[in-house]
Amino acid sequence: MFIDSHCHLDRIDLQHFDNNFASLINNIRQQQVDRMLCVSINLELYHSMRALVEQYDFIDISVGNHPSDVVTHSSEMEELVRLGSDNKVVAIGETGLDYYYGKDSMAIQQQSFRTHIRAANQLHKPLIIHTRDAQEDTISIMQQEQAQQCGGVMHCFTESWEMAKQSLDLGFYISFSGIVTFRNAEALRDVASRVPDDRFLIETDSPYLAPVPHRGKKNYPGWVRHVAECLADVRGVSVEKIAELSTANYQRLFAR
Numbered sequence: 001m002f003i004d005s006h007c008h009l010d011r012i013d014l015q016h017f018d019n020n021f022a023s024l025i026n027n028i029r030q031q032q033v034d035r036m037l038c039v040s041i042n043l044e045l046y047h048s049m050r051a052l053v054e055q056y057d058f059i060d061i062s063v064g065n066h067p068s069d070v071v072t073h074s075s076e077m078e079e080l081v082r083l084g085s086d087n088k089v090v091a092i093g094e095t096g097l098d099y100y101y102g103k104d105s106m107a108i109q110q111q112s113f114r115t116h117i118r119a120a121n122q123l124h125k126p127l128i129i130h131t132r133d134a135q136e137d138t139i140s141i142m143q144q145e146q147a148q149q150c151g152g153v154m155h156c157f158t159e160s161w162e163m164a165k166q167s168l169d170l171g172f173y174i175s176f177s178g179i180v181t182f183r184n185a186e187a188l189r190d191v192a193s194r195v196p197d198d199r200f201l202i203e204t205d206s207p208y209l210a211p212v213p214h215r216g217k218k219n220y221p222g223w224v225r226h227v228a229e230c231l232a233d234v235r236g237v238s239v240e241k242i243a244e245l246s247t248a249n250y251q252r253l254f255a256r
Helices: 021-030 043-053 078-085 101-121 135-144 161-171 187-194 221-235 239-253
Strands: 002-007 032-037 059-063 090-099 127-132 152-154 172-176 200-202
Touching: 002 200, 002 221, 002 239, 021 032, 021 221, 032 043, 032 221, 032 239, 043 059, 043 078, 059 078, 078 090, 078 101, 090 101, 090 135, 090 152, 090 239, 101 127, 101 135, 127 135, 152 161, 161 172, 161 187, 172 187, 172 221, 187 221, 200 221, 200 239, 221 239
Parallel strands: 002 032, 032 059, 059 090, 090 127, 127 152, 152 172, 172 200
Antiparallel strands: none
């Protein structure tokens, strides 16, 4: 029924699942999550992440370096293109800019972000973009590097409607995480009510950012339902409709 469009399965603590990855996956599937996108945040850890989910044809993967983890890496473009050519890889990223934690690495982040966009354009695969406190530079680099050619998603969106509109104009989708359920997220819920039916996704960003009523706990993909319930409320439709629309959007964006 649901698709979790952004999670980090390799980062989830398995102690509550008998220290067994298969038990975690079975539990998630019992929560009506039919598909997941396991997102790469570090190229050095990519191979272990891929091996973990190799046997599951309902788990897609991406390849990329998170902006908080980037370092000067002369072979980044080559690695992204080589690893991204894998048929199981449906997207490049997550990449982007995070000035909240990374003001000292702004130049390196921008360089890596440009490299990811160029790799995505070369591979004709969509981008997964992380942005925090970097609205102007994020949009500017997307425009300069012609990110509209590959498209993609603004993941775990927390910015303004203005930025959402700029992203939509570039052909990008907007993805909402558990943050949209937080009590102080009225402005974000307003954005969630305005994004067109054919341009939104839902995600957990597991194991981070657990939605209400689990806020403060470790997150996992089975709780993507709570994000869907929140969007159903603010958009005035059923949870089933949110599941239907977000699934169709996911399939369109990340078509293999």
